Amino acid sequence: MTDHPLDANELRELTDAALDGQLTAEQTARLEHLVLNHPEAARFYAAAAHQHAALQWAFADPVLLTPKPVPTPPKRWWVRRRAAGGAGLAAAVLVGLWWALTPARPQAVATLSETKACKWESGSLPTEAGAALVPGRLRLAEGLARLTFASGAEVTVEGPADIELVSPLRMVLHRGQLTAKVPPPAIGFVVDTPGSRVTDLGTEFGVTVRDGATADVQVFAGQVNVLHHPTGHTEEMRTGALRRFTPDEIKPFDPNRDVLPANPPAGRPAAGTRVVHLSTAQGRGRDAFVMPIETPPDRRSDTLLLVKNTVPKHSDWYRKAYLTLDLNGVDPRAVREAELAVTFAPTGMGFASQIGDATFTVYGLTDQTRDDWDEQKVRWNTAPANTPGGKDVDPLKTVRLGSFVIPQGEQTGVRTVGGPALTEFLRADTNKLVTFILVRDTPGSGASDLVHGFASRRHPTLTPPTLRLTLTDRR
Amino acid sequence: MTPSPPPDGFPAGRVEEFLGLIARHQRRLHLFVASLVPAAADAEDVLQETNLVLWREFRTFEPGSNFSAWACTVALNQVLAWRKKRQRDRLVFSDEFLSAVSQELIAAEEQLEERAAVLAGCVDRMPEHHREVLRLRYTESRSVEAIAARVQRTTEAVYRMLSRIRQALSDCASRTLAERGTT
Numbered sequence: 001m002t003d004h005p006l007d008a009n010e011l012r013e014l015t016d017a018a019l020d021g022q023l024t025a026e027q028t029a030r031l032e033h034l035v036l037n038h039p040e041a042a043r044f045y046a047a048a049a050h051q052h053a054a055l056q057w058a059f060a061d062p063v064l065l066t067p068k069p070v071p072t073p074p075k076r077w078w079v080r081r082r083a084a085g086g087a088g089l090a091a092a093v094l095v096g097l098w099w100a101l102t103p104a105r106p107q108a109v110a111t112l113s114e115t116k117a118c119k120w121e122s123g124s125l126p127t128e129a130g131a132a133l134v135p136g137r138l139r140l141a142e143g144l145a146r147l148t149f150a151s152g153a154e155v156t157v158e159g160p161a162d163i164e165l166v167s168p169l170r171m172v173l174h175r176g177q178l179t180a181k182v183p184p185p186a187i188g189f190v191v192d193t194p195g196s197r198v199t200d201l202g203t204e205f206g207v208t209v210r211d212g213a214t215a216d217v218q219v220f221a222g223q224v225n226v227l228h229h230p231t232g233h234t235e236e237m238r239t240g241a242l243r244r245f246t247p248d249e250i251k252p253f254d255p256n257r258d259v260l261p262a263n264p265p266a267g268r269p270a271a272g273t274r275v276v277h278l279s280t281a282q283g284r285g286r287d288a289f290v291m292p293i294e295t296p297p298d299r300r301s302d303t304l305l306l307v308k309n310t311v312p313k314h315s316d317w318y319r320k321a322y323l324t325l326d327l328n329g330v331d332p333r334a335v336r337e338a339e340l341a342v343t344f345a346p347t348g349m350g351f352a353s354q355i356g357d358a359t360f361t362v363y364g365l366t367d368q369t370r371d372d373w374d375e376q377k378v379r380w381n382t383a384p385a386n387t388p389g390g391k392d393v394d395p396l397k398t399v400r401l402g403s404f405v406i407p408q409g410e411q412t413g414v415r416t417v418g419g420p421a422l423t424e425f426l427r428a429d430t431n432k433l434v435t436f437i438l439v440r441d442t443p444g445s446g447a448s449d450l451v452h453g454f455a456s457r458r459h460p461t462l463t464p465p466t467l468r469l470t471l472t473d474r475r
Numbered sequence: 476m477t478p479s480p481p482p483d484g485f486p487a488g489r490v491e492e493f494l495g496l497i498a499r500h501q502r503r504l505h506l507f508v509a510s511l512v513p514a515a516a517d518a519e520d521v522l523q524e525t526n527l528v529l530w531r532e533f534r535t536f537e538p539g540s541n542f543s544a545w546a547c548t549v550a551l552n553q554v555l556a557w558r559k560k561r562q563r564d565r566l567v568f569s570d571e572f573l574s575a576v577s578q579e580l581i582a583a584e585e586q587l588e589e590r591a592a593v594l595a596g597c598v599d600r601m602p603e604h605h606r607e608v609l610r611l612r613y614t615e616s617r618s619v620e621a622i623a624a625r626v627q628r629t630t631e632a633v634y635r636m637l638s639r640i641r642q643a644l645s646d647c648a649s650r651t652l653a654e655r656g657t658t
Binding site: 012013016018019020021022028031032035036042043045046047048049050051052053054055056057058059151167168169184185186187188199201202222223225236311312389443 | 490491494497498501502505506507508509510511513514515516518519522523526527530568569571572575576578579580583587590591594595598609610612613614619624625627634637638641642644645648
């Protein structure tokens, strides 16, 4: 039946179209013909489809969509997934493919079946009892909310909590506490936490995420498997089991005594260290924002650093913020830990409804010859390491230090970036000036989407961008 | 508090056995289903049905026999049932095609698993912009159009890039396994 020799390029094109959900009726027929008549075509297609499935498995993890201060090196995190025991697959791909294949039709994944004394914070979903919930974010300030997933899983969330619904079989607990009751049809129900993935195998269990990095899991009845991302280990937990999954290890805990503080105390500096705070308002410190066009008078701000990314069509309205801090008096090599904090406040420009949760990234300027940029004269074209894109900087002159998220609707607050990348960046400084570039990764809709603002050194009341440094005390 | 009650006729004393098997085979089963149903949302639906049928029909499974083979048979039937339900509103593959691919997946299972296991290392060795495209496609579940807008390339260019990435990964997996074989 192998009437014609097989055209490898044709087969590859058809296979790619199938995997990306782009086959036309004719192409479908052609692909079927090839696979059914050429054994090597069947082998090729099966291998490509299996690789596609394995990539879905390896890459899908909504927790990692939202950068978190979990010390899992981003380059390697997903390798650990390879060793995963039972777990759900690739729900994160759901949305994209769904849209590719069917008209816009967000599917309800759960119902808000009961609420008790609930106070809701910003979120992207309706919050009245009985509401059908599509994939999205919910933040509960206080009270109890019961969700019934389309799969049958029943989850009770206790405020304060921050959760994300992904699919009928999958949700994310970013912060807070929940209990889940999972009937057989929902076996495989997954609760993702910042450092671990809890896969249910027909059971009742509780999960608590308090500090944004550690998850406490208790099994009331049945079995769950917990994949701990930092170690790649899958812990099989049965009735009565209690385990704490920290960024470093898995250990038992006593729920009655061994409770994590809801807000970790600032803590006294460790022996032999001291803490200093530096801001853009000190010494040769400075801050400014740049945009591609001359800032119109009604779009200026003396007190806020404006940051925006949007669709390329409206590229005139991109904005990026530049911060320089004076390290005078600090020995960069003595830096042990560091955190950069920025305070955000409403700008009155654009609509919050035109952008969802927004992710921001902070870059460090490694080209130290450009640390001397002028706060008054700096423009889009002359700003150090700037490149035309709304969120892009020159990768050869910068280093990515970290990201944070400002959820839709949250108007004021503080965000921080820290970790080894920032510490390394500071320790490499030789001219006592360090420059940071703050960009918004998330583009808005393009229809008057929100401009975010961060307190500058000229803001009358809010704290300017501040570096908190823990230094080895050599005195 | 008690575990969810087993269905009527569920073999007494075999709940633990079932839970153990389903946990061990969940990933493999997922890859099998997702290979036949490339759209993740659909694959998830099918897998959920499959798990339910496995639970319901576990009494017919003979202890000690090949769970993976049994589960794949059940999964294929669920894929075909799903196809039948969907064929009115969208383009779907024929039963013959799905059966042929499924046979191939089962015949080559060991080899495919080996390839999947070295995939991680291969992705690590890719240039950063390729990893970014994979991340947008598979983690952020962006459509090809959305990725194109994001990386400021044409849709066509992103299709080509995805194709090249898949090819490079496949070549890398073959190479890695060949090297491993010779050393």
